[in-house]
Amino acid sequence: MDILGTLRDLGLESGFAAFFLTDGGWKNLIMILIAFVLLYLGIVKKFEPLLLCGIAFGCLLSNLSYFVGLGENALYHPELWEAFLDEASPYYHSYGHIMSNAGLLDFFYIGVKAGIYPSLIFMGVGAMTDFGPLLANPKSLLMGASAQLGVFVAFFGAVLLGFTGPEAASIGIIGGADGPTAIYLTTKLAPHLLGPIAIAAYSYMALIPLIQPPIMKLFTTEKMRKVKMEQAREVSKTEKIVFPIVVSTFVILLLPSTAPLVGCLMLGNLFRECGVTDRLSDTAQNALMNIVTIFLATSVGATMVAQNFLNVSTIKIIFLGLCSFAISTVGGLLGGVVMYKTSGGRINPLIGSAGVSAVPMAARVSQDVGRKYNKTNFLLMHAMGPNVAGVIGSAIAAGFLLSVFG
Amino acid sequence: MDDLVNISIANAGITALLGYVVVFIGLILLMAVMMIMGAIMVSRAKKAAAAAPAAAAVPAAPAAPKAPAPGTAGELKLYDTDPRDAAMVMAIVADTLGKPLNELRFKSIKEVKEDEI
Structure with a gap:
C-alpha cells in the first residue's frame, strides 16, 4: 500500500487544499470570515439572532463544503439550482434531478x-x-401604505444602477422590512440574489433602533413629537374573528399573487382569535415557527456561496437596502404628518415610522422616541396599528411586483 | 417579457408609481371595509348595551350556589375593602412571609376603621 500516496490524496481532497488549489477557492475563505462576522453580530450584538445565527452557519457550512469543481461532498450545490432555473437545461424545473x-x-x-x-x-x-390596534383605528392603514415608499424608490434606484426588472423588484422589497416577504419575492424573481437580499433585510431590521430615530427627528417638530394620543376604542372579539376572514377574501381577490403570504398570515391570526384552536395557535407561534426558522435561515445562508456573493452587486444591494429602509421610514413619517394635520393635531406622527413593518421593533422605536419628548406618552399600542398595516402593505407591494415581473 | 427584464428607466418610473398607487388603493379599500365592519360592530354593541338595563330590571331567579373552581381555595370575602386594596394586601402578606401567593389561603379581608381600634 502506498501510504504516502494515500496521505497525499487525502491532503489534496481536503478543504484546506481546496482553498488554494481550486478556481476561486480563496473566495471561500473570505465567505467563511463573513460567516464569522455574522455569527458575532448575531450572538454578541444580538442582531436578529434567531435568524442571523442560522444564516451565518448555513453560509459557513456551504463555503466549507462547496468548491468550484469539487461538489461531491457539498451540502449545497449552486449549479443544480442554476440548471433548475435554466430554460435551456434538460433539468429545468426538475426537482427529481435536485x-x-x-x-x-x-x-x-x-x-x-x-x-x-x-x-x-x-x-x-x-x-x-394582535390586529386590535389596527381595527380600533383603521386609518393606520394609510401610514402602512405610505411607508412602502422605500420599496418603489429602491426599485427605481436599482434599475438606475443596472439591475434587471425582476432583480430591482427583489431589491426594492427590502424596504418593506419584512424578511419572509423579501425572501418569498426574491426566490420567485431573482433567486441568485437571495443571500445578499436576506442579509441586507435582516441586518437593517436589526438596526432599526439606530436607523429610524434621526430620521424621525428630522421630519417632525418637537410639538408633533409631544402629542399625546387618546385611548383607542375597545375592539370586540367578533371583530377580531371576522377580520382575518375579511382581509383574506378582500386582499386575495384584489391581488391573487398575495394569496400564499396573506392567506397564511390571516390563517394564523384566525387560529389565534377564534378561541377554539388554541393548540394550533400555540403550535403556529412556537413549534412550527421555530422549526421553519431553522430550515429557512440555514438554507438562505447556504445560498451565500462565494461565486454568488462576492461581487459588486452585493455592495449595491446593501447600499440600496439601506436607502430603501430610510425612505420607507420617511414615507411613513410623512403619512403621519399628513394625519397629524388632518386630525387637528390629535395623531402623533411618530407612529408613522412604524408603518415599515418590522413587527414589533419599529413600534417600540416609536414608543421610545415618543417617551423621550413626553414622559407620559404611551404610543406603543397606537404604533402597532401602522406596524401591522405595514405587514399587509408590504405583502400587497410584493404581490404587485410579482404580478408584474413574475 | 424582455421589456420587463431589461426595463427602461421610464418604464421603471411608471411601474414604481403604479405600484405605490396600487398599495394605497388596496389599503384604502381595506380601510373602508374595516370602517364599515367597525361601525356595524359598534352599533350592535350599543344596541346590546341599551337592551341590558331592560333585562336587568326583570328580577332574576336566585342563582344556585357556585362551586369553587378546581384548584382554588374557595371565594375570598371582602368587607369594606376595594378588590385592588385586597390584591395589594395579599401581595404584601405573601412577600413578607416569603411564600408564593398560591400557597396561601385568604378567607376574608376586612378594613378596620380607626374608631374600631
Whole structure:
C-alpha cells in the first residue's frame, strides 16, 4: 500500500487544499470570515439572532463544503439550482434531478424555492399578532401604505444602477422590512440574489433602533413629537374573528399573487382569535415557527456561496437596502404628518415610522422616541396599528411586483 | 417579457408609481371595509348595551350556589375593602412571609376603621 500516496490524496481532497488549489477557492475563505462576522453580530450584538445565527452557519457550512469543481461532498450545490432555473437545461424545473444529487442544504432549500417557509413563517406571525390596534383605528392603514415608499424608490434606484426588472423588484422589497416577504419575492424573481437580499433585510431590521430615530427627528417638530394620543376604542372579539376572514377574501381577490403570504398570515391570526384552536395557535407561534426558522435561515445562508456573493452587486444591494429602509421610514413619517394635520393635531406622527413593518421593533422605536419628548406618552399600542398595516402593505407591494415581473 | 427584464428607466418610473398607487388603493379599500365592519360592530354593541338595563330590571331567579373552581381555595370575602386594596394586601402578606401567593389561603379581608381600634 502506498501510504504516502494515500496521505497525499487525502491532503489534496481536503478543504484546506481546496482553498488554494481550486478556481476561486480563496473566495471561500473570505465567505467563511463573513460567516464569522455574522455569527458575532448575531450572538454578541444580538442582531436578529434567531435568524442571523442560522444564516451565518448555513453560509459557513456551504463555503466549507462547496468548491468550484469539487461538489461531491457539498451540502449545497449552486449549479443544480442554476440548471433548475435554466430554460435551456434538460433539468429545468426538475426537482427529481435536485433530489437525486442534493446535499442536505439543497433539501432544505427546496422549501424556500417552493415558497413554503416564508408562508409558514407568516402563519406564525399571524398567530402572534394582535390586529386590535389596527381595527380600533383603521386609518393606520394609510401610514402602512405610505411607508412602502422605500420599496418603489429602491426599485427605481436599482434599475438606475443596472439591475434587471425582476432583480430591482427583489431589491426594492427590502424596504418593506419584512424578511419572509423579501425572501418569498426574491426566490420567485431573482433567486441568485437571495443571500445578499436576506442579509441586507435582516441586518437593517436589526438596526432599526439606530436607523429610524434621526430620521424621525428630522421630519417632525418637537410639538408633533409631544402629542399625546387618546385611548383607542375597545375592539370586540367578533371583530377580531371576522377580520382575518375579511382581509383574506378582500386582499386575495384584489391581488391573487398575495394569496400564499396573506392567506397564511390571516390563517394564523384566525387560529389565534377564534378561541377554539388554541393548540394550533400555540403550535403556529412556537413549534412550527421555530422549526421553519431553522430550515429557512440555514438554507438562505447556504445560498451565500462565494461565486454568488462576492461581487459588486452585493455592495449595491446593501447600499440600496439601506436607502430603501430610510425612505420607507420617511414615507411613513410623512403619512403621519399628513394625519397629524388632518386630525387637528390629535395623531402623533411618530407612529408613522412604524408603518415599515418590522413587527414589533419599529413600534417600540416609536414608543421610545415618543417617551423621550413626553414622559407620559404611551404610543406603543397606537404604533402597532401602522406596524401591522405595514405587514399587509408590504405583502400587497410584493404581490404587485410579482404580478408584474413574475 | 424582455421589456420587463431589461426595463427602461421610464418604464421603471411608471411601474414604481403604479405600484405605490396600487398599495394605497388596496389599503384604502381595506380601510373602508374595516370602517364599515367597525361601525356595524359598534352599533350592535350599543344596541346590546341599551337592551341590558331592560333585562336587568326583570328580577332574576336566585342563582344556585357556585362551586369553587378546581384548584382554588374557595371565594375570598371582602368587607369594606376595594378588590385592588385586597390584591395589594395579599401581595404584601405573601412577600413578607416569603411564600408564593398560591400557597396561601385568604378567607376574608376586612378594613378596620380607626374608631374600631
